[in-house]
Amino acid sequence: MASGFLLALFLSLLFSSAMSQSSPQLSEAQQCRFQRLSASQPSRQIQSEGGVTELWEESQEQFQCAGVAAMRNTLQPNSLSLPNYHPTPRLVYIERGQGFISVTFPGCAETYHSQQTQKTRESEWQRQDLHQKVHRIRRGDIVAIPAGAAHWCYNDGNEELVAVSVNDLNHQSNQLDQKFRAFYLAGGVPKRGQQEQERQTFQNIFREFDSELMAEAFNIPSEIVRKMQSEENRRGLIVNVRERMGFIRPDEEQEQEQWGGQSDNGIEESYCSMKIRTNIENRRDTDIYSRQAGKVNVVDRHKLPLLKYMDMSAERGRLYQNALLSPHWSMHGHTIVYVTGGDANVQVVNNNGQTMMNDNVNKGNMFVVPQYYTVTFKAGNNGFQWVAFKTTGWPMRNPLAGYTSVIRGMPLQVLTNAYQISPNQAQQIKMNRGGESLVLSSGGRSD
Amino acid sequence: MASGFLLALFLSLLFSSAMSQSSPQLSEAQQCRFQRLSASQPSRQIQSEGGVTELWEESQEQFQCAGVAAMRNTLQPNSLSLPNYHPTPRLVYIERGQGFISVTFPGCAETYHSQQTQKTRESEWQRQDLHQKVHRIRRGDIVAIPAGAAHWCYNDGNEELVAVSVNDLNHQSNQLDQKFRAFYLAGGVPKRGQQEQERQTFQNIFREFDSELMAEAFNIPSEIVRKMQSEENRRGLIVNVRERMGFIRPDEEQEQEQWGGQSDNGIEESYCSMKIRTNIENRRDTDIYSRQAGKVNVVDRHKLPLLKYMDMSAERGRLYQNALLSPHWSMHGHTIVYVTGGDANVQVVNNNGQTMMNDNVNKGNMFVVPQYYTVTFKAGNNGFQWVAFKTTGWPMRNPLAGYTSVIRGMPLQVLTNAYQISPNQAQQIKMNRGGESLVLSSGGRSD
């Protein structure tokens, strides 16, 4: 299997494209027939030795409708998020700090050496240690973790590393049910002292195996297996590291050059060397920019080809003081908005004449805008910043107001007859925003 | 995002092919375990100023099984079906009349001018009015409307424009639940005097937004917004037009030439300029023709490439007096049959030894033939005409009788042993229809 990997890759690009689309698995529980959306904070948390995991309530109607599970991990300096994998693709936004992440793909070679740390008695081991690629991550990065790929993360900085992540539970590659699961290769939530729900979700897969059998499988003494099983481990999911870890990795800019832009043809890229991260704050990549109103930056499958397989995307937005995001609907997926700064009034309307949301949202809030529902943001006096996670790799918006809007695409006569207005008034609806498109400046009205 | 559109298009053709397949979302409600199919008429209707919308009962078992919603819109002359969009792809058959339709794709340029009408005081506005493409539609057209694309329709003829449409609620691009929804950009069902169900399904999205916020978003006076919100609007979903509308549009034949035939390679076609309609009565395109029995014409993703994304197709059939449609099963999707003329006896059989249907059907009836179930039609004395909508872009039939049949593909010995008949009898089963395939002439039997 491994020998045909490049061929497999090529074919997978042609044929596994089905994986790049979310498949809505609409059990009764997931129906989007609820009445209210709301800005919410994480409701549960798992305290670990080296940090904390905060979970948004997966059973909330809005998250059920979108089919996602959201969490925020905070790693203390010099802490390690233990290796784990989940059955669904995950998109991560690095809100604060810096660190290293590694995502392990099966069948890919270990060709990276660990950097020799400054003072260590065991350098003889580390000098010869081969492992898979380790990636530098820092504030503003979007990291893509495919379903089933084991990953770990280390905070090598001097401040907390805060990572907000969303898993798309409805992704087509998930043949289990619509429930968040994490399989840990080490640590795990202690059996005592935690809620049932967390015990069921974050367990160490080694713990329940027969230790003699594992000892034979790894050809190691049982005492090591018992350490792997962490029977009495109370360190949780994030642990303190004894000595600082260091990794030799390819120069970041070089990595950027190699994969930026030209990987879109989908053929020369190799699964094993695929870029898993990009910075969403990158000014060169800004998709929409208005000197008066703000800017929006999208990371989709064109900027990060791995998102083709994961069928997810992300957006970084900033509105200046009192500016607006044009009322619009999203065509290909749900949007999960996480507020990173400022505040805004958010209005969401559905097709049955109901206001689903008309709230002020603040830093740390998360809310869902369901696919096709119409939404608008109006920033407060301090502006508004957000990151949005989307359950499609091909995000596409239909703005109602502005230069690129649906309304502007309609003939005047359709508007005059639809709204029983004069051609002059119809012209105002179409043209009064001039060249502004998605982000709209605050300004005097023309009346 | 807009700048990379052609690239996005190319990639979308490669990678979004997943959207070209229906994904069955089998909630309990949708199980295909019912006992009876039946020819049905629309059970509900929404009366509007300029026409009427008739709805088949979405909750009927046969429509639940197929995951579709069907309706028939009748527009009076000089009436406008108001702009709206729905979360699921729609295929429309123009049963009568003529008109214009526009389907608005996000990110596509407005490069069409409205035609100057003959007598108008406001020609200065109309002369400079840029908008998206407007398409001529007439009797026999199949029109494809992708999920989430806003569209409107205008009857410029002298008779009623009758359009029968089917939405595929199970399409993979729909991440909401399996329920028909329409989002109107104008008008909408009045809050009073209609059934709860229609109020919840056909609402104006502007109505619930804060009018001051909308005024700011469009940079227009609040009074115009209140017109857009149509608070007291009782005109419904289809409205009368004050003066006749006219549009300059590319010559139809030219459009036909440009897109017919060669768009199949999937690369040179642009999302923005994609053909959305074709005529299913076109004699040159007839797929199956028998001088004695009738003909069948299919519009699939080869004839209308947009259907690749929508994973739907349509079929126009005509049986002459007493002719038969060979008993057959469909491999890739459900079939929703709408009777346009004549009558027939329809028999549908399932795999548990039950006759699901054995009824006479007439003009205006609609019924579902579930995927894989065996069906046959026998036309009455006046022949039989129908249009069928299919929940697959790749319709494929397995006839049991006739030249291209499954039975004919089997060795004689398999038939003699399967049915305990003589080779001569087996030969009759295989060969007695001669060169006739799907449509079979009425005729004397050989006994």
Place this chain on the structure above:
Amino acid sequence: MASGFLLALFLSLLFSSAMSQSSPQLSEAQQCRFQRLSASQPSRQIQSEGGVTELWEESQEQFQCAGVAAMRNTLQPNSLSLPNYHPTPRLVYIERGQGFISVTFPGCAETYHSQQTQKTRESEWQRQDLHQKVHRIRRGDIVAIPAGAAHWCYNDGNEELVAVSVNDLNHQSNQLDQKFRAFYLAGGVPKRGQQEQERQTFQNIFREFDSELMAEAFNIPSEIVRKMQSEENRRGLIVNVRERMGFIRPDEEQEQEQWGGQSDNGIEESYCSMKIRTNIENRRDTDIYSRQAGKVNVVDRHKLPLLKYMDMSAERGRLYQNALLSPHWSMHGHTIVYVTGGDANVQVVNNNGQTMMNDNVNKGNMFVVPQYYTVTFKAGNNGFQWVAFKTTGWPMRNPLAGYTSVIRGMPLQVLTNAYQISPNQAQQIKMNRGGESLVLSSGGRSD
């Protein structure tokens, strides 16, 4: 439609790739939240004239979770499994014996002649009998039967022909519900003397049609139709054949040459001439081989391109005395294991700290390993042999122990900190299996 078939083929390869992925339709019934997996035997059987059909209990939680239906057909020598089709793709493993199979694709030409049998009065019929391709099958073959394709099978050998098959009920092409159905073109389970469940699942589709209508459709006497309807037929699903059947077919090796290896580019292959079988015992194709531990052979979409459309694959494994299959998880689908010989201890662990299975399994047992769950086998003193069916065309494993393991891909420092062990111990975990990968030899431990 038929005339554009090659074009259709090419496009289907590009665009219907969505069919190559399983779509999980997660009704309440299918949730994978059960507590126990278990090795099970068929629980029901249908006795026919020429053999027996044994069914595993479809409603068992493990089969519900995987969305599969499993059965074992045993054909006596000179017996015929009657023509039938099912709405879901099927993968078959020939456990014993030899025979012929034909899978009928719609629209493909009948260009094969039946072989003249040695002594027959009716050679004039057989000499001119054209039909679709007939394939030789024998022990160790994997046969792929697409959804909706009619097929029959004949045992021309001197011993029983035993075929174990799994249908993927969740496959995207199935727009009916998650329930096994078989549509028979002949025979069928008698209405009396069988359980309700079998009557509902295995019925003759001709039986309920009006016999006069069928007589007209086929243009044959009603008496032949009544034979086809098999009203009083008590022969069931497999029947005895009066005279030995023989077929001229292309030389097997030639068929192998023609399609092996180069069909991967997905363009030159034609649906009609597509290979439907391959031998999984083929030594040249062994994917993993260890002189000490055993071997594993995979049949995926690269070896049998039809599996792209069916999104299934198979695996043949053999462990020598006391050898192990490395603990691992499967990324892209569920695994249904059928034991063909020997015995093993099987342990399966999930993410909520539970042992799902810790049992000894023997010849004839079947069990499910859900996607992402961790599993390991340890063979008994007589070794262990199995065939596994997978609900993905792209099977990929993540082993925990061995040369290609996830653990080996991690830096030493991650392991030392994760498990609180020394670098020396971490090195043992990574390296003690040396070059062994998925199949691990039994051996002394290093302690």
